[in-house]
Amino acid sequence: MMKNITDVELVECEESRFVKLKQMNYVQDGVAKRWELAQVHDSVAILIYHKDRDSFVVVKQFRPPIYLKNRDGYTYELCAGIIDKECSLEQIAIEEVEEECGFRVSSLERITSFFSAVGFAGAQQTLYYVEVSDKNKVSNGGGIENESIEVIYLPTSKAKEFIFDETKGKTPGIMFGFSWWFEYKS
């Protein structure tokens, strides 16, 4: 599913719809301070383990900010989605598992939550776990609308090597998720 990326240009943002630049003013022990930050949505992420294939189900997608770093732009991530509607986090996570990866599940195991980009954004991500099998498969996934998501099956036997393969852009969330699975589920 390698996409052909051309005509790349980086310009001033005309009108921000997703990332809002703000400034927090505060007083810390009597000293006035200011801090710049980007307001973004919190999110959920789901570590999906496919029992029949003994594999993790992960998503590969094109990320513009990563393209600017390494001229490749593809990352390997946990299935995930932003929290932009009024329903439970678990429900949003369940919908993402089906939309992105094509598996219909009814409940998830909550692992924990953490903060990413603490210096300039502080988005909170809640992490879930679910086991699936071929019986859960209802579509090919791939995301909705403009999303270009490729579903990847990564055998657990290759996952430790994958964590340290820097030719494959990835997040600390997927690295922690795999480590958690090896400690508590394998």
Next chain:
Amino acid sequence: MMKNITDVELVECEESRFVKLKQMNYVQDGVAKRWELAQVHDSVAILIYHKDRDSFVVVKQFRPPIYLKNRDGYTYELCAGIIDKECSLEQIAIEEVEEECGFRVSSLERITSFFSAVGFAGAQQTLYYVEVSDKNKVSNGGGIENESIEVIYLPTSKAKEFIFDETKGKTPGIMFGFSWWFEYKS
């Protein structure tokens, strides 16, 4: 070292110096697309293990974006620093170990690198490891200038419980770092 935080206000950013809001225009398989992103510095982080105390050395600090999420604002993180000068990543990391935590070391073990905030920033973080002892202590650390950093010794016997303690704000980087240590160094 709990700080007294008052007079908090969130306003439009007057003039951004650290977080630059940009827009990437590109063509993917013939379809014109735009993506908003925050340009930020890449960084280094260092997992520090103190042999005499059998503890991880981590930093606790006030993070304005986290304050807006949980009205506490304190996070537990790996010693870290942004890449904002012309020297090797390892050299920057060595300087951070001394500035933030007060330990003078001469070399580090490189673990791997990853990307955080892939959706809206894509900052790359390179992760190092170093073992220290009381012999390496040269100061109390705490950071420079305006930084308010508290150095925390977390016994390895408490670290697994810490990973899942959501009353303590933390990053996936520290969670992965601890998991890595238990697998490869303990």
